Amino acid sequence: MKFEVSAKIAYEALAPSTLILNLNPFRSDGQVILSENLSSTPGLKMKELNSLSGEKRFQVIEIPETGKITINYKAVVENKFEVIPADQLDDVPISKMPPAALFYLHPSRYCQSDKLYKFAYNQFGNIEHAYQKVIAIRDWIYTNVEYGGYTTPQTSAYDTITEQVGVCRDFAHLGVALCRALTIPARYFTCYAYKLHPPDFHACFEAYLGGHWVVIDATKLAPVNGLIKIASGADATDTAFASIFGNLRFMNMEVGTVLLDPEFHGVNINTSSQGYSYI
């Protein structure tokens, strides 16, 4: 589907600073960036880089002096999802996994899977098929974790599993951690999300099943085929929308996702019979 995505962010620089933005949609075989424009007021020096690990491109922006700055991003993107029958989404044996999947078995800052082995095994271990395990993880999170409330930038999956309150970031971290605890590689997935209300950046997770990275939204807040991928990574540490070095005071942000195609048939991964994989 074709979408226009946009983000407008304003900061006040209290000192010369460097800002790293990770809000450009990812370029892939399936997701085509038809046009994009990133500008700032006043005009700033920007450089685009690609990460070595993870899947993302990001902008390094130098802010040489104090004062208010506004960043404007707009792009037209065509995203693409593959629909895969559940029976093709089974466990991949460790010895068959590529390095890019093995990497996502490790615990990370916000996804301490090493502390959740027994919990995951006791709760989901008796489910035989890998994809059904992931669906059960998603539903456990959706049922037990209250959306909203009070979390901090340091809240991690280890907190969310017991405190059971959080936002999309926390839902995704917990999904990632539980998959990894069951030896299913899992990545944190950031995106624009069509029909997300109120409009904002969104976070989901991807589980490696049958050789595919299947996208899962434990919040169930937006149709999965309306997601426009920005980045995949270990967790929120390496996929943050904005990383600040120096002293920038956040002022405000507006995020938008507009459908450019005439029609949209939203699907959620509600069925246990098929999964959606971002291409």
Next chain:
Amino acid sequence: MKFEVSAKIAYEALAPSTLILNLNPFRSDGQVILSENLSSTPGLKMKELNSLSGEKRFQVIEIPETGKITINYKAVVENKFEVIPADQLDDVPISKMPPAALFYLHPSRYCQSDKLYKFAYNQFGNIEHAYQKVIAIRDWIYTNVEYGGYTTPQTSAYDTITEQVGVCRDFAHLGVALCRALTIPARYFTCYAYKLHPPDFHACFEAYLGGHWVVIDATKLAPVNGLIKIASGADATDTAFASIFGNLRFMNMEVGTVLLDPEFHGVNINTSSQGYSYI
């Protein structure tokens, strides 16, 4: 029932030290200490104190010089448990609780109930009767937490709820924390335990229900009426069998509980129809 309990502990003092032992059974209206003797080799200065909070008496022992010391304790004790029908073990309204119960609603070092509200509510909140909630907590712990394994002196209920492995101390801490999270006052309970194999000190928890402190053993390792109470407190911090100030190297310990009555009819709190309360 009448029991002989004994403990023999050896240390090597590497420096002059002070040792606080909390292994004498608690004296109460129901539990009578028929005889007891605490001695050491070489002979050391000892002083018995009673705690202000918690229910315990303890020995402060001065060890003026280096060398090996052995502590020998032996007592004949008659314990007593009251059997209370489940329907009398309901919630006590906050406004009717005495200060001694209110105190045990607070989170403590090893029982961070403030982090477990939603977990407890999601898991046990729909059970109506307070005693049945506590029974469900006990069974959840028994089913999900593996007895044994690898814990440290710093392992707390917040760890055990997700890592799901532990010993009696960890089972008891988790029971205490989950009760408090549901606004049921709960205490950590240390004891000698008849028929515990291998013989050792034991830890359970008490929940305040219908005006009684009902003893619960989430490990299900020993009959509840064969417990000889040593202390009740907030958690393992204020009820440790031995607290060392200085430099004592632990060498070995033997704990014994022998039945002196001709017969013993062990009961576990396995039924949901009645609870046992230490008198």
Next chain:
Amino acid sequence: MKFEVSAKIAYEALAPSTLILNLNPFRSDGQVILSENLSSTPGLKMKELNSLSGEKRFQVIEIPETGKITINYKAVVENKFEVIPADQLDDVPISKMPPAALFYLHPSRYCQSDKLYKFAYNQFGNIEHAYQKVIAIRDWIYTNVEYGGYTTPQTSAYDTITEQVGVCRDFAHLGVALCRALTIPARYFTCYAYKLHPPDFHACFEAYLGGHWVVIDATKLAPVNGLIKIASGADATDTAFASIFGNLRFMNMEVGTVLLDPEFHGVNINTSSQGYSYI
């Protein structure tokens, strides 16, 4: 000195609830409550209790129906502090400590002294005199921890020692934890504070030195002899100004401390030559 203290707190009850307030100044040999009045609009059933452990009295208030409630407290109090030369504020040997001091060697929910032994020893262990250790702890906290910022109800001394930001509660928790880690009994101390700006409840800590509980304010925000004690306890768990059971939405609070004596000579425990102990 003679002070008038007051607190006015408003809630909206969203369900029948119970509120426990701990804002009445503590009665002691030295601190005399000349008059006090606690009332509510609408009139509610209240009951005053005294804690068994800790030093506090508190009000249990039943709120039978929904709606706005306002609590008004006002008292005239004469506080008293003893000035003690530093050389009398030495370590008390463990074997000479009363149970009421031994209890405050234990780690607690927010003061995990068991995790700070080496830190405390490396940082303060070479200071010989116990009172000078406590002064050094206070100054380390004052120098390294930024007042203000971002903490949550779950922030503990273990967080504050590395995150190094917090409010009076966090400063006090860290002081308590570091004292206990050095085998100096320490309590959390809540109070009204004359000359605190903006006016609010305040928290300090007390260290047990030479048989006295010496009051220490690591924030250095208010003169120590202008403190009117409310409670001493393990930490913020058992000395909270308000504990809510049910569903009360906090609306607002005003706290006041007015001098009734003609003159006030404020002292801070800035000197290392003498300590102040609340009587």
Next chain:
Amino acid sequence: MKFEVSAKIAYEALAPSTLILNLNPFRSDGQVILSENLSSTPGLKMKELNSLSGEKRFQVIEIPETGKITINYKAVVENKFEVIPADQLDDVPISKMPPAALFYLHPSRYCQSDKLYKFAYNQFGNIEHAYQKVIAIRDWIYTNVEYGGYTTPQTSAYDTITEQVGVCRDFAHLGVALCRALTIPARYFTCYAYKLHPPDFHACFEAYLGGHWVVIDATKLAPVNGLIKIASGADATDTAFASIFGNLRFMNMEVGTVLLDPEFHGVNINTSSQGYSYI
């Protein structure tokens, strides 16, 4: 210098399992693998992979049936270190860092730099030159953290900074975390270490200074130019010597590092005038 390194590891397979070994020295421009041999008894299927992120190559070994297995590795390696004057080891501005350095600014599972900003800034912030900051970090760790003692596989930098006891892994994690907290990219570095007693695998850290990855050994246990690099990564999660999937019981391990050159002049990075960078 030329070294022979070797590792012999025995397991008992209690079930069919997969073992990932990361003990082959890294191949780089400077470090040449002159010969190597990895074999097992009984003969097992092995596959070598290279990581995408991090710098390592690793073996995926399938163990199809139960029974004892022994892995034997031996290699002749020529390592190489570059000596760089301290004044060339300054901060690299964020806007000049390559993606491979930016990645190592993120907090990770065992290196929660996001929780240590203020601690790092208060302790090391007033040191002007980046390399001198890193030297001060190394010396602070060496002075305050006791080598040895009691840590678990879950011990992280956030624990070590206050508990102040640990092994090479813990020293390295803390070094990494403190560098990242000061916006200096840092990696975990695993290696064979000549003259390490008793012989074992070793862990150090690398700080990104002046465009070089400077190797730092906070334990000061082995000469830096006697290190043979195995891997660089985020922390111990992605550089573990052995990762087990299935059920393998560890039996024993022998690690060896033998000098093949006639002479060795060991250097430690003890001076603040120059740093060593692995090539």
